[in-house]
Amino acid sequence: xxxxxxxxxxxxxxxxxxxxxxxxxxxxxxxxxxxxxxxxxxxxxxxxxxxxxxxxxxxxxxxxxxxxxxxxxxxxxxxxxxxxxxxxxxxxxxxxxxxxxxxxxxxxxxxxxxxxxxxxxxxxxxxxxxxxxxxxxxxxxxxxxxxxxxxxxxxxxxxxxxxxxxxxxxxxxxxxxxxxxxxxxxxxxxxxxxxxxxxxxxxxxxxxxxxxxxxxxxxxxxxxxxxxxxxxxxxxxxxxxxxxxxxxxxxxxxxxxxxxxxxxxxxxxxxxxxxxxxxxxxxxxxxxxxxxxxxxxxxxxxxxxxxxxxxxxxxxxxxxxxxxxxxxxxxxxxxxxxxxxxxxxxxxxxxxxxxxxxxxxxxxxxxxxxxxxxxxxxxxxxxxxxxxxxxxxxxxxxxxxxxxxxxxxxxxxxxxxxxxxxxxxxxxxxxxxxxxxxxxxxxxxxxxxxxxxxxxxxxxx
Amino acid sequence: xxxxxxxxxxxxxxxxxxxxxxxxxxxxxxxxxxxxxxxxxxxxxxxxxxxxxxxxxxxxxxxxxxxxxxxxxxxxxxxxxxxxxxxxxxxxxxxxxxxxxxxxxxxxxxxxxxxxxxxxxxxxxxxxxxxxxxxxxxxxxxxxxxxxx
Numbered sequence: 001x002x003x004x005x006x007x008x009x010x011x012x013x014x015x016x017x018x019x020x021x022x023x024x025x026x027x028x029x030x031x032x033x034x035x036x037x038x039x040x041x042x043x044x045x046x047x048x049x050x051x052x053x054x055x056x057x058x059x060x061x062x063x064x065x066x067x068x069x070x071x072x073x074x075x076x077x078x079x080x081x082x083x084x085x086x087x088x089x090x091x092x093x094x095x096x097x098x099x100x101x102x103x104x105x106x107x108x109x110x111x112x113x114x115x116x117x118x119x120x121x122x123x124x125x126x127x128x129x130x131x132x133x134x135x136x137x138x139x140x141x142x143x144x145x146x147x148x149x150x151x152x153x154x155x156x157x158x159x160x161x162x163x164x165x166x167x168x169x170x171x172x173x174x175x176x177x178x179x180x181x182x183x184x185x186x187x188x189x190x191x192x193x194x195x196x197x198x199x200x201x202x203x204x205x206x207x208x209x210x211x212x213x214x215x216x217x218x219x220x221x222x223x224x225x226x227x228x229x230x231x232x233x234x235x236x237x238x239x240x241x242x243x244x245x246x247x248x249x250x251x252x253x254x255x256x257x258x259x260x261x262x263x264x265x266x267x268x269x270x271x272x273x274x275x276x277x278x279x280x281x282x283x284x285x286x287x288x289x290x291x292x293x294x295x296x297x298x299x300x301x302x303x304x305x306x307x308x309x310x311x312x313x314x315x316x317x318x319x320x321x322x323x324x325x326x327x328x329x330x331x332x333x334x335x336x337x338x339x340x341x342x343x344x345x346x347x348x349x350x351x352x353x354x355x356x357x358x359x360x361x362x363x364x365x366x367x368x369x370x371x372x373x374x375x376x377x378x379x380x381x382x383x384x385x386x387x388x389x390x391x392x393x394x395x396x397x398x399x400x401x402x403x404x405x406x407x408x409x410x411x412x413x414x415x416x417x418x419x420x421x422x423x424x425x426x427x428x429x430x431x432x433x434x435x436x437x438x439x440x441x442x443x444x445x446x447x448x449x450x451x452x453x454x455x456x457x458x459x460x461x
Numbered sequence: 462x463x464x465x466x467x468x469x470x471x472x473x474x475x476x477x478x479x480x481x482x483x484x485x486x487x488x489x490x491x492x493x494x495x496x497x498x499x500x501x502x503x504x505x506x507x508x509x510x511x512x513x514x515x516x517x518x519x520x521x522x523x524x525x526x527x528x529x530x531x532x533x534x535x536x537x538x539x540x541x542x543x544x545x546x547x548x549x550x551x552x553x554x555x556x557x558x559x560x561x562x563x564x565x566x567x568x569x570x571x572x573x574x575x576x577x578x579x580x581x582x583x584x585x586x587x588x589x590x591x592x593x594x595x596x597x598x599x600x601x602x603x604x605x606x607x608x609x610x
Contacts, residue, residue, distance in 0.1 A: 011512075011515060012512060012528055012529070012530050012566075013530075013575075014528055014530060014564060014566055014575055014578045014582070015518070015526050015528050015562075015564060015582045016518070016582070017579070017580035017582075018578075018580075018583045019520070019526075019583065019585055020580040021583065021584045022582070022583035022584070022586040022587070023586045026586060026587075030539065039579075041579060042530065042566075042570075042575050043575045043579070065515065065516065082516060082519075083516075084516050084520060084553070087520050087586070088520055088521045088522070088552075088553065088554065173567075272497050344562050397471060430533065433595070
């Protein structure tokens with residue numbers, strides 16, 4: 001039996017889409033072909049065609065008055081008609097497709113289908129692990145930012161304002177700190193949960209959450225969370241697969257009963273057993289990093305500065321940033337000072353250069369350069385990206401140098417930054433604030449000077 | 462059944478008088494308006510014509526399904542009309558339509574309503590469903606046919 005696919009859709013998406021769907025299916029049935037139809041209606045895309053569908057099919061009938069992704073059909077016989085033809089001429093269309101005199105859609109035969117499939121299959125293990133890890137990190141960060149900033153705000157009343165036995169004690173501060181602390185406390189469980197969710201969907205998330213909670217309470221911290229996340233994710237994938245054989249009637253029971261109980265039990269017990277050694281490793285790493293910032297602030301600053309400026313918001317930058325937030329959660333306010341300084345510096349380098357050497361910038365770049373003041377002040381490293389992208393070989397080393405100087409000085413001066421984001425908005429919480437700003441300015445000025453010296457004049461009109 | 466929530470005997474007319482597309486649209490829009498489902502009759506009518514301009518919803522095989530999803534609609538409703546002598550609704554194959562479903566959907570309609578409309582649309586393709594509707598003589602009988610969906 002020939003396998004055909006259909007895509008239907010119309011602008012309003014409440015009538016024709018589904019009439020065409022039904023008409024095509026009926027026609028296919030009558031003519032002895034298999035037919036799957038993707039509908040692009042007002043309720044969204046239903047029955048979406050998968051890469052496999054497309055790879056296996058004998059042709060696609062697109063009866064659609066609405067833009068749909070056509071490139072995925074490259075290399076396949078495709079008929080494109082208005083949606084009304086899908087309704088009134090369904091049989092004709094199916095017959096034509098079955099007769100086989102349909103031209104193959106041109107274009108690169110990456111046919112989203114095969115490409116996606118290949119991608120999924122070939123996706124290097126390294127990239128997969130990175131993808132899962134980042135899913136966890138990106139869900140975790142908002143908790144960290146909210147928690148960190150709230151905690152930092154409570155310090156406005158004094159660093160011991162949440163301690164009832166201290167003279168600085170203030171009830172409002174204590175409440176804010178509790179809320180902030182709770183949000184911060186979510187970061188380890190959330191990290192584990194969403195690493196697991198990325199691998200094993202919802203069942204994974206459940207076991208991951210529990211594993212992460214245990215990591216949190218037993219002190220195995222981030223390393224524990226990462227272990228719990230990956231283990232829970234792959235375990236759930238395995239268990240879901242293993243239970244495929246169960247009769248359909250048990251389907252509902254499976255997802256809310258069997259799978260959670262089995263996976264939570266296994267992950268939880270494993271986390272409890274390994275808690276001792278893993279928390280040892282976790283503590284060792286934190287101590288090492290904290291020690292580095294005392295024993296060799298220059299090496300640490302150089303590493304953090306280069307990492308932060310290298311890809312500006314990309315994975316390498318995030319690795320430094322996440323380490324900073326992690327240490328922050330454990331009460332180390334020094335490390336974040338360097339990371340924050342290094343993240344703030346690149347846009348400031350651009351902004352300063354644009355202010356003092358306008359000749360080196362085109363008119364529109366100058367305006368964008370000035371916007372970088374705002375971006376820099378608010379810890380948005382990404383502002384420098386367009387400038388670095390234009391001439392990476394020249395600009396990136398300059399930004400890395402500037403960031404490194406800012407970070408090194410912050411470590412040498414033992415600046416404390418208690419919040420994981422916010423740039424200069426959190427200055428009241430930074431200790432000592434003026435020193436920190438000077439550290440950042442020093443790095444930014446050096447960077448800006450280098451930038452101006454190496455840049456050519458732009459012809460002005 | 463969800464589908465039944467979209468119909469009401471008050472917005473059915475089994476004896477349409479018009480013969481042209483304009484006349485029929487006027488008749489059907491008025492029917493919806495008198496049924497109290499429109500917030501703004503003129504706006505709704507404009508939306509119907511806007512959709513017709515893209516391509517006629519007269520599809521051949523006896524059916525026309527003008528429709529609009531707009532804020533000018535208060536509650537989702539499908540008006541049903543039938544004409545024994547038939548009317549021209551701009552079908553590509555030049556045949557006359559005998560059945561008309563005029564769909565009024567609100568801007569913010571729930572998925573349930575949209576799903577119900579989808580079910581209705583799918584069934585309109587089926588010849589036996591259309592035959593039953595053509596055979597119905599009263600609004601009550603039409604409701605009975607719809608209940609079988």
